Amino acid sequence: MARELIHHRGPQFKEVFGEVHQRLQWSFETTNQVLSLTCSGTGAFEAAMINFTKRGDTVICIGGGKFGERWGEVGRAYGMNVVDMPLPWGQSADPDELRDLLKKVPDVAMVTVSASETSTGAWHPVAELANVVRAHSAALLAVDGITAVGVQSVPMDELGLDILVSGSQKAFGVPPGLAFVAASERAWERYPESDHPRYYFDLGRERRAQAKHQTAFTPAISVVLALREALALMQDEGRQALFERHARNARAARAGVEALGLTCFAQRPSNAVTAALVPEGVSAKEVVQTMRERYGVTIAGGQGDFADRLVRIGHIGFFDGSDMLVAISALEQALRDQGLDVELGKGVARVQRELIGV
Amino acid sequence: MARELIHHRGPQFKEVFGEVHQRLQWSFETTNQVLSLTCSGTGAFEAAMINFTKRGDTVICIGGGKFGERWGEVGRAYGMNVVDMPLPWGQSADPDELRDLLKKVPDVAMVTVSASETSTGAWHPVAELANVVRAHSAALLAVDGITAVGVQSVPMDELGLDILVSGSQKAFGVPPGLAFVAASERAWERYPESDHPRYYFDLGRERRAQAKHQTAFTPAISVVLALREALALMQDEGRQALFERHARNARAARAGVEALGLTCFAQRPSNAVTAALVPEGVSAKEVVQTMRERYGVTIAGGQGDFADRLVRIGHIGFFDGSDMLVAISALEQALRDQGLDVELGKGVARVQRELIGV
The missing domain is CATH 3.90.1150.10 (Aspartate Aminotransferase, domain 1)
Structure with missing residues (x-):
């Protein structure tokens, strides 16, 4: 963290950032691109929601804690039709209840869940929820993995998750400042039609920049440097x-x-x-x-x-x-x-x- | 930077963050609250624009370089009526030209300028531009001070600037990850009517949290710690x-x-x-x-x-x-x-x- 900084437009940064990207894919268990954003995890929720849905779309937000409920707050701030799946704090989502809701609510564009709900310590059955979403809906499943990725298995590709979010300060053990968003090809197919206003959180721009191991805007460089070390430790541990x-x-x-x-x-x-x-x-x-x-x-x-x-x-x-x-x-x-x-x-x-x- | 982190909800962080806030006010030469956001400078531009204007409002964006022109890109992304004041790269804005434009364009809600245009090395005459805006319009003047604050005098209160933005990695000499937005009382009066969708960049929520020396969302703590040291050095230098x-x-x-x-x-x-x-x-x-x-x-x-x-x-x-x-x-x-x-x-x-x- 205290090392001399490298310039984020120079070749050295590209090399580090490319390595970080590969290692992030390892921890997300995905071949999808894992985008790094300079913001808190909430910023990554917001980016995930507003790049892959349209204004007025219906989203089902699984509650049960502060972070699960936050997805709904973000959706409402963007004028979306948010259908809450309320849950007493401390409880975990019931896949059957989600299935019934998906049958009742037409044209759901996205289902959101916080895999590990930090406010209550609850784990939601992500694999079962993913099965239900795929079987009963064309909705994208967006998973907050901020305190899940690197802790318990949330294999993005194997489970067929559409969006998986995490943050630098949790399992990665480096300071806050970076958040991550990975999206499936299925999610990216919906990007061109997405019409929420956004600039800093436009993931299309980030996708193009980060494919070249750059960022669209100045990143939290010191956190990127620390992250490389942390990811290497994690991969060494296995x-x-x-x-x-x-x-x-x-x-x-x-x-x-x-x-x-x-x-x-x-x-x-x-x-x-x-x-x-x-x-x-x-x-x-x-x-x-x-x-x-x-x-x-x-x-x-x-x-x-x-x-x-x-x-x-x-x-x-x-x-x-x-x-x-x-x-x-x-x-x-x-x-x-x-x-x-x-x-x-x-x-x-x-x-x-x-x-x-x- | 490499010190052990403190928790951002604990009393120690509040103390550090309160000190950082006071010192930021010194560097912005203002008694307005200076909000710290975890993002790049571009995120702060966006926050400044979307919290103090309404959808469809008219904004005049002074060009002349990559960053001046970026304000216009942000405005367009939000469906605003952006009137460019184009300028060959390398030139500085002519206050008379701005005056003529303000006379011609009705109901301008905001004028934007990048005081020090990093892409060309040009300085825009902020004081004269501020005089023109106040004399000929009810528009807010939003100034990108990312490479101006702490370099040349941009006394926010004395010049009557409505919005002043900066970032951690420039004059403050600490790593990127934090950006700052200060807004005048006049700007805040327009906040309640502002209707752009936003969540992470909702400055009203940040204003309430930061008045209590907290942040709404997890901040880039290590950058805050480094910033305190850098600001102390700056104040010691004078x-x-x-x-x-x-x-x-x-x-x-x-x-x-x-x-x-x-x-x-x-x-x-x-x-x-x-x-x-x-x-x-x-x-x-x-x-x-x-x-x-x-x-x-x-x-x-x-x-x-x-x-x-x-x-x-x-x-x-x-x-x-x-x-x-x-x-x-x-x-x-x-x-x-x-x-x-x-x-x-x-x-x-x-x-x-x-x-x-x-």
Whole structure:
């Protein structure tokens, strides 16, 4: 990150950017072009939606959390006909419910889902949802993989996903500033008819530029440089090992919070983040603050209506078992500080057992 | 840049971001809020245009280079009625011409100009243009200050500019990834009526979040951290010293290229970049390539129709006189390599004289 910058119109950048592109294709498990945009993940949602649909098109947005619902907000901002598939926070989408909705709603142009819903820690059954969309509709399936790609298998080509989005600061473990959008040939066929106004997020322009290993506009160069290193580490580790490490850390975190008497929030948990409901009468915000200030461990609170009810332990990116030990240890202590009757070492011992598999 | 990241929803980020905001106000010479967006400068152009105008509004876009003309492209992408004020590349806008245009075109909602036109090295007379706009129109004046803020005085409040845009990678000398938009109260009064579709670039949402020293979406945190350091250096140097250093480097670069028989391209040159026409028969691209590969000095070629006719020496950011010496020295050598009859040392000597003022 602190290396001297290279110029984004020079040959050295092209070489780096070309390498990053190949490695991104590896992590997206696709032969589609994976476009890098300088923006947050939300910008990539927006680009994905407005380049492959027309004004007034109908989109089904699968809810169940802050990020799933955000797709609907983007669609409404563009005057689209957004049909929500509402879902209580923490639940995962039911493919049968989506099938029924697709049968009822005519001419759906796009279905959106956040594979790993960071606000609740829930995992949506992307493979099953993709099957339903293909079987019952001509709609494109757009998947937010921001906390999914590089964590659990979301093989874009194998599942036949039309759009897959991710961001630099999650599994890739580099600072925020870049987001990624890959689109299938089927999606690109709809690009010429797409008539939403856009300039910075015009993916057609980016596609042409990035085919030549350039970007249409000045990119976050330092993040590109860091990303190359991170992707190389991920490929060295190997896809299966990467997924298994995330799964192991997730199991350890879930076992740890449950040993402390907390309840895992997600019906079907994601391996990126563990969200747990704190006991009645305890403030999640205070737990998070105590952990940070007294024990030097940063976890997140809840979002939306669950701001003070959930603690969320992230285990996406370059984490290992010792990070889970430290997090659960600090959580134990912080819960005790809140007056809870917590037996010190209980959560930590469960993490240890989970990590060594006994 | 390489420091451990802080979380963008934590108290530490708020503190840093609040400090960055105050220092940005210093560099924009304004009491208006200066919003930071994670995108390139072009994204900030777009945000500036689509938050303070309505669909179908008339905008006058002052051309004269790639960036001036880009405002018009953005307006057209949003279906606006774009009236170009065309200008041969290299020329600066004539305030009288703008006045005549404002008298002729009814109900102009916005006038746009790129104060320092990076593609040609030209400086537009922002103060005079601002006077004309205020005297003859209710239009907002939107100024691209990407290579102007922190280089030459563009006092937003004193000149009564409605919108001023800049980017992290120019005078601030930190990596690309952040762009800035400041808007006057007068501009914000038009925000509620603005009806362009947008989500990521909705400045109303950013304004509310950033008033609390947060961002609406995940920002390029590492760039924010670097920016704090860069802004502190700029404030320590002082505004006048900063402007004088840029002016001195620019004078040195201009004197150097002219001593080598090149022609300064801009009618009224900017202090950010010196664009010079290479002699007939010489390829600017080859000069740039030779300088980089043989002499380790990176300058830029031209853009658009002038891609192979112009060399552009940047002197924006933390450069000093020795950088100009090195650049002109490498240019001398590269021109000789192209077969030109260049007396070694002639350009360098002119740079030396300019730097010590004799």
